[in-house]
Amino acid sequence: MNNTPPQSKCLNCPTRENTEWNTLSEDELDLIDQFKRVSDREPGEIIYHQGDQSEGVYCIQSGLVGIRQLDADGKETLLRLCNPGETVGYRALLGNSEHTHFAEILAPSHICFIERKIVTDLLAKNPVIGERFLVRSLKELTEAEDNLVRSRSLKVRTRLLHCLMVLFDQYGSGDELSGYMLKIPISRKDLASLIAVTPESISRAISHLEEDNLVRFEGRNVHFSNIEAIFDEIGAVH
Amino acid sequence: MNNTPPQSKCLNCPTRENTEWNTLSEDELDLIDQFKRVSDREPGEIIYHQGDQSEGVYCIQSGLVGIRQLDADGKETLLRLCNPGETVGYRALLGNSEHTHFAEILAPSHICFIERKIVTDLLAKNPVIGERFLVRSLKELTEAEDNLVRSRSLKVRTRLLHCLMVLFDQYGSGDELSGYMLKIPISRKDLASLIAVTPESISRAISHLEEDNLVRFEGRNVHFSNIEAIFDEIGAVH
DNA sequence: CCACGGCATTGATAGTGATCAATTTGCGCA
DNA sequence: TGCGCAAATTGATCACTATCAATGCCGTGG
Numbered sequence: 001m002n003n004t005p006p007q008s009k010c011l012n013c014p015t016r017e018n019t020e021w022n023t024l025s026e027d028e029l030d031l032i033d034q035f036k037r038v039s040d041r042e043p044g045e046i047i048y049h050q051g052d053q054s055e056g057v058y059c060i061q062s063g064l065v066g067i068r069q070l071d072a073d074g075k076e077t078l079l080r081l082c083n084p085g086e087t088v089g090y091r092a093l094l095g096n097s098e099h100t101h102f103a104e105i106l107a108p109s110h111i112c113f114i115e116r117k118i119v120t121d122l123l124a125k126n127p128v129i130g131e132r133f134l135v136r137s138l139k140e141l142t143e144a145e146d147n148l149v150r151s152r153s154l155k156v157r158t159r160l161l162h163c164l165m166v167l168f169d170q171y172g173s174g175d176e177l178s179g180y181m182l183k184i185p186i187s188r189k190d191l192a193s194l195i196a197v198t199p200e201s202i203s204r205a206i207s208h209l210e211e212d213n214l215v216r217f218e219g220r221n222v223h224f225s226n227i228e229a230i231f232d233e234i235g236a237v238h
Numbered sequence: 239m240n241n242t243p244p245q246s247k248c249l250n251c252p253t254r255e256n257t258e259w260n261t262l263s264e265d266e267l268d269l270i271d272q273f274k275r276v277s278d279r280e281p282g283e284i285i286y287h288q289g290d291q292s293e294g295v296y297c298i299q300s301g302l303v304g305i306r307q308l309d310a311d312g313k314e315t316l317l318r319l320c321n322p323g324e325t326v327g328y329r330a331l332l333g334n335s336e337h338t339h340f341a342e343i344l345a346p347s348h349i350c351f352i353e354r355k356i357v358t359d360l361l362a363k364n365p366v367i368g369e370r371f372l373v374r375s376l377k378e379l380t381e382a383e384d385n386l387v388r389s390r391s392l393k394v395r396t397r398l399l400h401c402l403m404v405l406f407d408q409y410g411s412g413d414e415l416s417g418y419m420l421k422i423p424i425s426r427k428d429l430a431s432l433i434a435v436t437p438e439s440i441s442r443a444i445s446h447l448e449e450d451n452l453v454r455f456e457g458r459n460v461h462f463s464n465i466e467a468i469f470d471e472i473g474a475v476h
Numbered sequence: 477c478c479a480c481g482g483c484a485t486t487g488a489t490a491g492t493g494a495t496c497a498a499t500t501t502g503c504g505c506a
Numbered sequence: 507t508g509c510g511c512a513a514a515t516t517g518a519t520c521a522c523t524a525t526c527a528a529t530g531c532c533g534t535g536g
Contacts, residue, residue, distance in 0.1 A: 069383060071391045072473045079383060095376035100383070127365040134372040138333035141375055144382040145307060145317060145338070151389070152434045153309045156493070188514060196390040201493055203515050219502085219514095235310045394523075426484060439523060441485050457484095 009033050010112075013061060015085035020132040021059070028122060037113045047088065047103040047111065054092035054099065056115035060084050063109020064185055068193075069101040078193035080140075081106070081186070083170060090133055093119060106186060151196050159195040160205045162234045164215070164222065180224040247271050248350075251299060253323035258370040259297070266360060275351040285326065285341040285349060292330035292337065294353035298322050301347020302423055306431075307339040316431035318378075319344070319424070321408065328371055331357060344424060389434050397433040398443045400472045402453070402460065418462040 010029045016022055021032075038061070041047070047058050050070050058065075065082040079101060082088050092099040093116060105111075123130050150159060167182060174180040184191065192202040209215050214230055216223040224230065248267045254260055259270075276299070279285070285296050288308050296303075303320040317339060320326050330337045331354060343349075361367050388397060405420055412418040422429065430437040447453050452468055454461040462468065 069387050071387050073391060075391055077387050077390060079386075091376050091379070095373055095380075097376075097380075100380050127368070130365065130368060130372060134368060134375065135333055137372065137375045137379055138329050138335075141329070141379045141382060142333075142335075142338050144379060144386060148317075148382060148386050148389070148434075149307050149309050149315050151386070152315060153311060153313055196386075198494060199514070200495085200516085204493090207515085436524060437484075438486085438525085442523090445485085 008038075008061075010036070015061060018085035019059065020087055020090075020129060020136060023128050023132070024122070024126070028126065031122070032114055032118060035115065035118050039111055039113065041105045041109045041111050043105050043107060045105045047105065048092075048099050050099055050102040052092075052099050054089060054097075054116060056113055057087050057090045057093055057119055058103070059087045059112040059114065061110035061112055063105065063111070064107035065109065065111075066104050066106045066186070066190065067101050068104060076193070077196070078186075078190050080143075081170075081194075090119075091137065094130075094133055106190075156195070156197050156201050156205050157208065158234060159197075160191075160202065161209070161214075161230050163191070163195050165230065165234065168224075174224075180227050182222040182224070184220045184222060246276075248274070253299060256323035257297065258325055258328075258367065258374060261366050261370070262360070262364070266364065269360070270352055270356060273353065273356050277349055277351070279343045279347045279349050281343050281345060283343045285343065286330075286337050288337055288340040290330075290337050292327060292335075292354060294351055295325050295328045295331055295357055296341070297325045297350040297352065299348040299350055301343065301349070302345035303347065303349075304342050304344045304424070304428065305339050306342060314431070315434070316424075316428050318381075319408075319432075328357075329375065332368075332371055344428075394433070394435050394439050394443050395446065396472060397435075398429075398440065399447070399452075399468050401429070401433050403468065403472060406462075412462075418465050420460040420462070422458045422460060 010016060010021070010024075010032050011026060013019075021029075024032075036059075041063070047065065048055075060082055062084050065086075065088055066078050067080040067082060067088065068076045068078050070076050082103075088103050089099065091097075150162065154162070164182065167184060168180070171185055172180060172182045186194075188202055189199050192199045195202075197205075206215075206217055210217065214224070214226050214233075216225055248254060248259070248262075248270050249264060251257075259267075262270075274297075279301070285303065286293075288306075298320055300322050303324075303326055304316050305318045305320060305326065306314045306316050308314050320341070326341050327337065329335075388400065392400070402420065405422060406418070409423055410418060410420045424432075426440055427437050430440045433440075435443075444453075444455055448455065452462075452464050452471075454463055
């Protein structure tokens, strides 16, 4: 973890428009600029640990962060990927609880830390922020429940296809002419954890999908050979 | 569904202390009293449907409500039980979305409907309400994620024991001397749905637990013969 | 009092994914 | 370039739970 002294201003942050903070005034942004701590983080580093008290929130300027949860047996589950613009660690702060999960850097990232007091001050002055985080948590709740229902009713194959389409929304490229493709930002093991299966099952599911000519995998690169058939199979409206 | 004209006042509602509304002033409660619609609902009735737009929120004065979600194939999952004092349907209202699930009466209940406009007016005047619902949704989010992690890592037997202990917290009775017991407020089918298995698997799990002398079932009544062993098995601190 | 229908249980079987074990691939680094 | 380790794949087997089918139980209404 390196601190990079020439901190850029929030006002000019390329992700600001997408964040919960996009309703702040310039004065309020200046306040954050003044006290935030920007750091340069490498894969494997932990931003906060499960069970820790909240010291503040972390805004992802660039990179990729994974939210993991440890169960009673010490096994961990990857619950969610967080992208630039997302603020992580807000739940323990706003809910006045310990962190119920931990956050790990998955790709080289710039992370801005905003300490607890700044956040609570801003919340007190500007209730819109609280409202934004409320909406955010409602969205996460819906996603978590959909996830639960999917992992109850769908087989590995379908869950994997669904997961690939979700990743495609975020990280995909290409078009109808040149073909659609996707560079998966995580390992097979994490991909497996994300849909609650073992890495072996993922490997087999991939093999079967390739046999059926739906996709072609080359390491972390995926080519969608027949994206229509995929949408059909997961029952999505294209 | 019967309207029961002599509506009691929110101020005197026995559940008020436990609700998100317990910070309202008397004036604000009067406003709700003036416009709320109380109704008498029977098991099987649906309070709101999945996909519907939100028309307001529903406060459970007495009874029991189940939150269910339909998946793409039309199969339904029981996600949560809601007890007196809980306000249901708030997510679609606050998140400005359709209902992502539906709510069904599971035991004869008194339900107070508070229409959308009243709620948004109160929210605008009293930001504490929003904060309360934020905390509520954060709590539900943690529960949903724990649920997800549990159904990934635990077998049916352990999930059932865990579920019984959760139900015991809410509906249990007895003490060390007279023994602990529980009247399960839902059918086997719903119990199965709650922990994401088939009713057959629940039946078998119950048989095995009885063979091991951990519990004794008599219909919906459960006697805990060895509650220590149960805590041991689910790894909880007693 | 019996017939019916829904709920619950029990039994037999099969499918899915986990587990264990053995390679193979890929990549950083000397 | 080749070594060494971790990640990924493949194979064989097993355990768990879903599924299908039959029976038992019980409350309701004719």
